[in-house]
Each structure stands twice: as C-alpha cells, then as structure tokens.
Amino acid sequence: MQKSIHISTPxxxxxxxxxxxxxxxxxxxxxxxxMVNVYVQGATAGIMIQENWDESVQTDVIxxxxxxxxxxxxxxxxxxxxxxxxxxxxxxxxxxxxxxxxGKMGLSTWxxxxxxxxxxxRSNRKIMVTVIAN
Amino acid sequence: MQKSIHISTPxxxxxxxxxxxxxxxxxxxxxxxxMVNVYVQGATAGIMIQENWDESVQTDVIxxxxxxxxxxxxxxxxxxxxxxxxxxxxxxxxxxxxxxxxGKMGLSTWxxxxxxxxxxxRSNRKIMVTVIAN
Amino acid sequence: MQKSIHISTPxxxxxxxxxxxxxxxxxxxxxxxxMVNVYVQGATAGIMIQENWDESVQTDVIxxxxxxxxxxxxxxxxxxxxxxxxxxxxxxxxxxxxxxxxGKMGLSTWxxxxxxxxxxxRSNRKIMVTVIAN
Numbered sequence: 402m403q404k405s406i407h408i409s410t411p412x413x414x415x416x417x418x419x420x421x422x423x424x425x426x427x428x429x430x431x432x433x434x435x436m437v438n439v440y441v442q443g444a445t446a447g448i449m450i451q452e453n454w455d456e457s458v459q460t461d462v463i464x465x466x467x468x469x470x471x472x473x474x475x476x477x478x479x480x481x482x483x484x485x486x487x488x489x490x491x492x493x494x495x496x497x498x499x500x501x502x503x504g505k506m507g508l509s510t511w512x513x514x515x516x517x518x519x520x521x522x523r524s525n526r527k528i529m530v531t532v533i534a535n
Numbered sequence: 536m537q538k539s540i541h542i543s544t545p546x547x548x549x550x551x552x553x554x555x556x557x558x559x560x561x562x563x564x565x566x567x568x569x570m571v572n573v574y575v576q577g578a579t580a581g582i583m584i585q586e587n588w589d590e591s592v593q594t595d596v597i598x599x600x601x602x603x604x605x606x607x608x609x610x611x612x613x614x615x616x617x618x619x620x621x622x623x624x625x626x627x628x629x630x631x632x633x634x635x636x637x638g639k640m641g642l643s644t645w646x647x648x649x650x651x652x653x654x655x656x657r658s659n660r661k662i663m664v665t666v667i668a669n
Numbered sequence: 670m671q672k673s674i675h676i677s678t679p680x681x682x683x684x685x686x687x688x689x690x691x692x693x694x695x696x697x698x699x700x701x702x703x704m705v706n707v708y709v710q711g712a713t714a715g716i717m718i719q720e721n722w723d724e725s726v727q728t729d730v731i732x733x734x735x736x737x738x739x740x741x742x743x744x745x746x747x748x749x750x751x752x753x754x755x756x757x758x759x760x761x762x763x764x765x766x767x768x769x770x771x772g773k774m775g776l777s778t779w780x781x782x783x784x785x786x787x788x789x790x791r792s793n794r795k796i797m798v799t800v801i802a803n
Contacts, residue, residue, distance in 0.1 A: 403702050403768065403803065434537050436572050436632075436665055438704050440768050442777035444720040449625045452578040457611035458621045464610075465622050469603055469737055476732075477725035487726045488733050491719045491761075493625075495780070498632045498704075498766045500537065500574050500663040507663045509576035512629070529768040529775045531704055533803040535537065535667040568671050570706050570766075570799055583759045586712040591745035592755045598744075599756050603737055627759075632766045634671065634708050634797040641797045643710035646763070669671065669801040 402430035406528040410518035414467070416451070416459040417516045419528060423499075424506055426530045433504045435534040440496040442527045445486035445520035447493030453513040462517070466492075486520035493517055501532070536564035540662040544652035548601070550585070550593040551650045557664055558640055564666040567638045572665045574630040579620035579654035581627030582662075587647040596651070600626075620654035627651055635666070670698035674796040678786035682735070684719070684727040685784045691767075691798055692774060698800040701772045706799045708764040713754035713788035715761030716796075721781040730785070734760075754788035761785055769800070 406422045419439075427437050439448050452458045466489045475484025497514065500507040508514075516526060540556045553573075561571050573582050586592045600623045609618025631648065634641040642648075650660060674690045687707075695705050707716050720726045734757045743752025765782065768775040776782075784794060 403770065434665070436570075436667060438766050438768055440766075440775060442775065442780065444718065444726075444777070444779040450578065450629050451625045452611075452621055454614065457609070457614060458578075458618065458625075461609040461611050461618050461622055462625060465604060465626075470733060475725070475729040477720075477729050480722065480725060484726065484729050487720055488729055491717045491726075491730060492733075494628065494762065494765065495718050496766055497628065498572050498574075498630055500572055500665040502537065502663065507574060507576065509578070509661075511578040512576065527777075529770065531702070531768040531803060533667060533704060533801060535665060568799070570801060584712065584763050585759045586745075586755055588748065591743070591748060592712075592752065592759075595743040595745050595752050595756055596759060599738060599760075628762065631762065632706050632708075632764055634706055634799040636671065636797065641708060641710065643712070643795075645712040646710065667801060669799060 402532045404530050407525050410521040410523045410526055413521050414463045415518050418453050418513050419516050420513045423514055423530055427501055427506055430532040432501055432532050432534045435501045436498050437501055438498045438531045440529045441516055445490050447490050447495055447517040448497050449493055449515050449517050450497055450512050451515050452511040483520050489519040536666045538664050541659050544655040544657045544660055547655050548597045549652050552587050552647050553650050554647045557648055560664045561635055561640055566635050566666050566668045569635045569668040570632050571635055572632045574663045576661045579624050581624050581651040582631050583627055583649050583651050584631055584646050585649050586645040617654050623653040670800045672798050675793050678789040678791045678794055681789050682731045683786050686721050686781050687784050688781045691782055694798045695769055695774055700769050700800050700802045703769045703802040704766050705769055706766045708797045710795045713758050715758050715763055715785040716765050717761055717783050717785050718765055718780050719783050720779040751788050757787040
C-alpha cells in the first residue's frame with residue numbers, strides 16, 4: 402500500500418506530529434510484519450523521530466538547528482534566501498523507515514514521527530507513505 | 536524475518552558495535568538479495584554506520600556531538616534534564632536500512648553498525664531488525 | 670533488482686549528482702510501486718537528498734560541514750588524518766530509502782540524490798541500489 406499525507410505548516414520553522422496519520426495507513430494496509438517508509442517531498446523539509454510529551458523538544462530542535470545553521474550567510478541565499486532551510490533539510494533528511502511489528506509501527510512510547518518544516522508557511526506539504534510486507 | 540537485539544549500555548554516552556548480531560539475523564533469514572532495517576527504540580539513542588578499526592572514531596563522535604549539542608541549555612531539561620540526548624538522537628536518527636548482497640550485508644570493510652547511547656546507562660536497549668527479500 | 674553504481678570523485682570534498690543513474694535502475698526493474706535503497710560503501714562518504722538548481726547548495730553543504738566538523742582536531746587523525754571525513758559521513762549517513770510511485774522515484778522537482786565525498790579524490794566509489802516492490 403502507498404498513500405500520501407498532506408498537511409499545512411503555518412510556522413516558518415516548526416515540527417508537526419504525523420504519527421497518527423501514518424499509523425492509520427499501516428493499519429489499513431493489513432501488513433503484520435514489514436517496514437513503512439515515510440518520505441517528505443520538497444528540499445526544505447525533513448522527517449525526524451522525536452519525543453512528543455510536550456512541545457519542549459520540538460522547540461529545542463528549532464533552536465539547535467538555527468544555532469548551527471544560521472540564516473543569511475549562504476551562497477544559495479542569492480537565489481532564494483533560504484539556504485539555511487536546504488541545509489537543515491539535508492542534515493535531518495527527508496525520510497525514516499520504521500519496522501512494522503504485529504500490525505503496528507515498532508515505535509516506543511516516546512517516539513513520534515514529525516514533519517520538520519524549515520521554509521514555511523506552506524499550504525500543502527506532501528508526505529509519501531509506502532508499506533512493504535516481509 | 537524480524538527479530539530484536541537487546542543490549543546493555545554502561546556509558547552515559549557511548550557507541551556499541553552490533554554488526555555481528557545483525558549479520559547473524561540476516562544469515563538466519565536465508566535472504567540472498569534485499570534490505571535489512573535496523574531500528575532502535577527509545578528517543579535518546581541512534582544508529583550510526585561508522586569505522587571500528589579502533590575506538591578513536593567512536594570517541595570523536597561523542598566529542599563532536601557534545602560540542603555542537605552541549606548539555607544543560609535546553610527547554611526540555613526542565614522535564615528530564617536530558618534535552619541534549621533527545622537532540623543527538625534526532626540528528627543521528629534511529630535507523631539505517633542496509634542492502635543484502637549475496638546473503639550478507641553490503642557493508643564495506645570499515646563500515647560497522649553502532650548503537651549510539653546518549654542517555655545511559657541503560658540495562659536493555661531494544662533494536663528491531665527486519666529483513667525483506669526483493 | 671540490485672545493481673551498483675561506480676563513480677570517481679575528483680574533489681577532496683564534493684557532492685556528485687547520481688539521480689539519473691538511480692532512476693535508470695528503477696526504470697529497468699519494472700517496479701511500479703515500492704522503495705529503492707541507495708547505499709554508499711566506505712565510511713568517509715554519504716548520501717544526501719538536496720536541490721540541484723545550481724551549485725550553490727552543494728557548496729554550502731561543504732562549507733557548513735567544514736565549519737561544524739573542522740579537520741585536524743580528532744583522535745582518529747593520529748591513524749589516518751581523516752577524522753573529519755568519518756564524522757561527516759556518520760552525521761550525513763550512508764543511505765536514503767526513496768518511494769517508487771508509478772514506476773519512478775517519488776522525488777519532487779528540487780530533490781536530487783547526491784553522493785557526498787568527504788575524503789577524495791577516489792577513483793571508484795561504489796553505491797548499491799536495491800529495488801523492492803510492495
């Protein structure tokens with residue numbers, strides 16, 4: 402099974418929890434053992450597995466990435482003024498592949514799947530979800 | 536085939552080579568061509584492919600991550616005092632997917648699979664290993 | 670289907686676009702829906718999805734990684750003088766797994782697949798490409 406998730410991202414930089422939507426696709430697929438690949442299109446966003454107990458870690462991710470990849474100092478800024486967004490996306494990466502165990506994703510209690518927006522707001526970020534049985 | 540690896544991590548920050556355990560599962564699966572996904576549960580650990588000639592690169596990984604992600608300066612520290620561990624885990628990522636070539640992992644001579652512990656010691660880190668044939 | 674790509678890397682640090690070669694293997698496989706895993710052997714190179722409108726982002730990636738992972742200050746330098754290359758490879762990671770949608774990779778317009786060389790020049794970097802149908 403392969404389906405896409407579409408979400409809007411109101412923040413310029415922000416993390417958006419998509420765990421529930423991915424889990425629904427895994428459940429619908431009926432696959433009991435396998436893998437699910439979660440892949441975001443666009444070269445200024447990423448996918449990160451992270452805790453979602455409250456918003457503190459999400460805020461810390463944005464703070465860390467701004468510190469090590471500041472805006473406004475990149476060659477690419479001459480084109481689009483979003484060199485930092487491309488670099489953040491490249492370091493975080495566009496995908497994670499997650500095991501399916503007993504029909505559910507093999508996430509632990511504090512692991513959630515986040516779309517990381519680095520160049521928002523965007524009205525329609527598209528994430529491809531591909532389920533494969535083993 | 537899907538199996539879990541369980542290891543204890545005596546260090547607060549440390550890399551632990553799990554290549555041999557993953558290779559044993561690939562071998563047991565009988566898959567000749569495909570992929571193996573190696574995924575660590577828990578939001579304060581990661582999986583990294585790295586050299587294991589001696590311990591120097593492992594030490595350097597810990598040094599680098601402490602330099603760019605220092606402890607004690609994150610919002611999440613108000614909850615658990617382990618904000619740095621979550622950020623390191625998010626940047627390194629919880630998984631790698633590795634090709635299976637002629638019944639073995641397609642690692643080169645100097646590529647080994649490491650569990651990266653960022654919030655130890657832990658008595659039982661669980662890594663899911665999922666093998667898929669193509 | 671599983672095939673390897675071989676490329677030479679004239680730069681010490683450089684990004685090399687391999688999208689066309691990977692797409693050719695996906696096309697040859699005949700798989701319409703699935704995943705393709707792109708994995709580079711060697712512990713001093715990585716795979717990154719990134720924009721290829723011009724060379725600016727590629728240059729910025731090299732600049733960023735040299736800033737946060739400078740050469741010459743690592744324990745491993747006593748062995749091979751390439752500690753920075755190993756650390757860059759570990760952070761970027763050796764692989765990406767990309768969905769196959771309607772017989773083509775599910776990349777967006779500005780997403781290209783790059784081999785990242787961190788310890789060149791090398792005459793023969795080997796990248797394994799593994800296609801799996803779902």
